Amino acid sequence: MNRDAAIKSIDLALSQRGFARYRQRPATYSWKGRLSISGTSVPVILEVVDFDFTRFPEISLDEPNAGPIIPHVRNDDGSICYLDRNAIVLDRYNPGGTVLQCLEAAERVLDKGRRGKLRADFEREFNAYLGGRYGYVDLPDGSSVAHLNMVMLQKDKEVPVVTVPKGLSSAIAGLHFRNGGKPINPIICPVITVNGPLTVTGSVNWPPCNVGEIASWLAALHPGLDTEFWNSMASTQTDVRGCLLRSTNGILAALMDVPLSYRTEEFLKNRPEALTRLMHSRPDEFKVNCFSFERLDPAYVYERNLGGMSPLAGKKLIVVGCGTIGGYLAHQLAQMGAGSGGGRMLLVDSDTLSAGNLGRHLLGIPYLGAFKAQAVRDHIMANLPGLNVDAVTCDVLSIIPALESGDLVVDATGAEAVSIAINHHMVTARPKAPPVLHVWLLGNGAAAQAFLNLGAGRACFKCLKPELAGQSRIGMLKEGVGTNLAMMQGCANSVYVPYASTASVQAAALGARMVMDWATGRPGQVQRNIVIDPSLANMRKDSSPSPSQKCPACSGN
Incomplete structure (x- = not known):
């Protein structure tokens, strides 16, 4: 089926669901309509990016920032993860039926998410909701402090790698310098152990952007975690401060840059308690970047x-x-x-x-x-x-x-x-x-x-x-x-x-x-x-040969 015929098939199928071509995206093949989710009507946009359907149609909320976080929905752009790309093959010869199949899958995901039926999925995929900021971690259980090393894993990309103090492998360090990296000054990060999974509750701003939002999220997650966070931010006298949250569903790092106006000896060394008070009273000034991590330890890799x-x-x-x-x-x-x-x-x-x-x-x-x-x-x-x-x-x-x-x-x-x-x-x-x-x-x-x-x-x-x-x-x-x-x-x-x-x-x-x-x-x-080459060799069954009485090495023994 050629592209024109595929578009006609999709137009016809989507019109049955009340969808129409989305003219605000003229250079794309997009349709806009509404899905019925938990008794409400939710506007979504469907875009076909590949008419061979090796890439799934992209379905996203028209209002991505409206309402609380929903499992399988990115909070930044509203895109919906509705099917496992490794578990299903879409039919390129039935484009109309295929897009309807995708819409129905997205509808089920949104409905279950709104009704709180996908909490386990959300916890399992928590790291995916941090906006794509990620790094790698090789940190044994029980570690109380870690080093976060900013490493040039690619020539134009610096990525955090978390290890035990002075534990960066020679392989990664060598790659860093080959890619033009400068000497690494690791960020000392206290490790906070969370007895349970990291998740998002209530209507907190996500991902958090400053120390106040991090503390509020942690207080709602587990009582006392906010206090541990504040203590970790005050535990060093450096320009960049961090802490690691280690939970049952992954590791999250929060890095805070001390504002330039406070990077003085007076605040950093002579009166660090004053800087701590400022973090509490003016949290918006103390910006935070959050990172999720993929394991790089030998046990996981192998x-x-x-x-x-x-x-x-x-x-x-x-x-x-x-x-x-x-x-x-x-x-x-x-x-x-x-x-x-x-x-x-x-x-x-x-x-x-x-x-x-x-x-x-x-x-x-x-x-x-x-x-x-x-x-x-x-x-x-x-x-x-x-x-x-x-x-x-x-x-x-x-x-x-x-x-x-x-x-x-x-x-x-x-x-x-x-x-x-x-x-x-x-x-x-x-x-x-x-x-x-x-x-x-x-x-x-x-x-x-x-x-x-x-x-x-x-x-x-x-x-x-x-x-x-x-x-x-x-x-x-x-x-x-x-x-x-x-x-x-x-x-x-x-x-x-x-x-x-x-x-x-x-x-x-x-x-x-x-x-x-x-x-x-x-x-x-x-x-x-x-x-390897059937024209030169015969098949032979695998076997366990018996010792040979004629063997000069073992004499059949």
Whole structure:
């Protein structure tokens, strides 16, 4: 359906509800009408901003500042949040019916809100009603004081980041200075604990704009909170003062700028009590900015997508090989919490990043010539908060006994000789050796395979191919398919195996999934496979191979 036909369909559908084109917005596709809300008639404006309906029609109150705050309605512009954009798909082929569906949803939201049926929604979404001023917080429970740091997270945007005193991470501080930020002078903020959710009651002005409005709101919310607020504003002798309200539904910061006329030694240091009296008697002069916060603590970042505590938290992981598979794998493990909760992830690789690596490696030009292990570690630490990640830039065979210190060793070298050497040491060190996960690619990225060696009584890596020149027990390549090598300039290390970066990512994802299964105590099938190119590799069921009596490493034991 073209746009003209869609507009006719919408015109016809909305006319049935008494809506007409809104001519005061000539450059838009807007209609104005009234909705029936709790026995009253409320004027609203509907604007279609996308006739594919990937973006929902915008519906807003014609009088946004009239009446008390309503859940799911912004107080500044009256816009209504009436449908969850992630939970429903609108029908672009039925534009008339679609806008009526949206109007009905907005009508239900307004009606329930006016009748007080959405109080829980309001409390859950409280931060959305502060007018879009936001920041990030990494503050442990029980903190009595915090530092609010104004950080240049983007070159043209300063955002508050709340931490414990002197707790700003090196990653965020580094980003601040790279974006042209000046030395940070944190604002000391006492933390006020609210035993319950933050919400808005009565007809208070929202969001509050001065110290008087903040105090009035807090007094109505919980008796005594206003006194704690006044005390926090008087607790420092600085030009900018703040406090944090920590509640069951989030954290709010109130920052007050002392007016220029009062920024004197007389008021700030010699007679601070006089400034406090002025705040009480002339609250309109002491303006306040309020900020809501999104959590940035490791527990939230790494547990949010896992539905609970990361099984990798507290674990000691050793990733050997930070090349095309290991780089992606280490980053995926970090995103799932490796190195958090008192744990540690150690990266081991003696190789450096060359120009030839860029086409299929996690890292890019900024790390050219750097040791891969250190560079992957730096990349992770610069982008993910609160992790303990270390790097060793030496040959793994020179420190192979140290692998026994981990809870799990991940061999992502993709080099059969190195994998055999690691396997031999770990078999020899049984039963104290940790499990070892090997991840590799077959052919020119035709398939990805992984194998988890769980220790004594189980198959080891060499059991999969007891004879070096023999057939693998878990082969996947089709008959006649081998590995094509490519040459590059140089003498040593001048041969490499070409394959696309997609193969590396899939192998890394296979390994990461098996690490997570191991961490939850449900390792499942210890040998798993992915076909990447069906023309070169056969499907193979995941399995748990038995030990081989011909294995020269474990002799079937």
